[in-house]
Amino acid sequence: MTNLQRIELLEKERTLPRKEMRALLESHTAQDAEALFARARAVRARVYGKAVWLRGLIEFTSHCKNDCYYCGLRRGNARAERYRLDRTEILACCKNGYALGFRTFVLQGGEDPFFTDARLAEIVRNIRTIYPDCAITLSLGERSRASYQALFEAGADRYLLRHETANAAHYATLHPAALSFENRMRCLRDLREIGYQVGCGFMVGSPGQTIDCLLDDLAFLQAFRPEMVGIGPFLPHKDTPFAAEAPGPLEQTLFVLAVIRLLLPTVLLPATTALGTVHPMGREKGLLASANVVMPNLSPVLVRKKYMLYDNKICTGEEAAECRFCLQRRVESVGFHIETSRGDPA
Ligand code: SAH
Ligand code: SF4
Secondary structure (H helix, E strand, C coil), X not given: CCHHHHHHHHHHHCCCCHHHHHHHXXXXXXXXXXXXXXHHHXXXXXXXXXXXXXXXXXXXXXXXXXXXXXXXXXXXXXXXXXXXXXXHHHHHHHHHHHHCCCCEEEEEECCCCCCCHHHHHHHHHHHHHHCCCCEEEEECCCCCHHHXXXXXXXXXXXXECCCECCCHHHHHHHCCCCCCHHHHHHHHHHHHHHCCEEEEEEEECCXXXXXXXXXXXXXXXXXXXXXXXXXXXCCCCCCCCCCCCCCCCHHHHHHHHHHHHHHXXXXXXXXXXXXXXXXXXXXXXXXXXXXXXXXXXXXXXXXXXXXXXXXXXXXXXXXXXXXXXXXXXXXXXXXXXXXXXXXXXX
């Protein structure tokens, strides 16, 4: 089978035998990649037209009790600057965002014990009451089923929890023993059963990732069928155990993103900040590889630089309005347009 035949088959069947997927990932030309992107764009156009949805990202705490080896917010990083936004500050971000046309707020943070279920539920209830027409997305890491349930009942609709890698052995090389692959998977199942729209995802090029790991990731996505998938390159952070590791390659990230569009035609795929960090045109290239979501930052400028997951993270100096219109220009420069509705999956 040639790569073009594999791409055709993948589009038609929405799956590919592991052996053929391996061959496609392992060796392809720039021309093969362009053909894949064109097919992925066509599929995305059939489902979503030229729309790109906005999600307003509120990075509300840089405290984290975990020690993931890849992340700049890890507990063991004594040089990380820690902050948390209080309820009033979070609501101010939403107010600003609403005026700028945002209809999804994404509350993301480290796993910060200060934010108990009661505190979080109050914040979620407040946002739900003031903005009944908006989607509330949470991205707060691993919690108990009861906690996920309480936050859902308070009004949250979506949850982003990247699975990071679907290969248990690889998972154990990215995380200390206190974090388990089994619990990550338990969380994703609970979120799904409770009724959240669920996003999972992984870093491309994380240390130790092999083609087999990527094949496991794709098989997991096919089985789990998440509503959203967050994909970005791994990027090293200087104060982590992975400081000297190479960043994930842009081309492979784009290639995997387009493959995911063909596996899951209705999936919501963000052109991530990490893509924009690895290359100045990374997010535009992501859109051209079939991404259909952008996530401008709504966090107060004063805290932006403190939410450093990896080195050289972009968009840390601009006000929310600047970020939003900068992304709008970028989206339009590659022939798409911003949609200001909630952007639920098709
Ligand atoms: N604490 C929550 C959410 C914040 S971290 C959680 O872990 O789920 C959000 C995501 O940032 C992680 O899922 C991870 O995939 C990504 N991330 C962390 N460090 C990164 C790095 N060095 N390079 C690229 N992405 C990274
Ligand atoms: Fe904490 Fe999330 Fe970073 Fe892990 S990836 S250290 S859980 S913020």
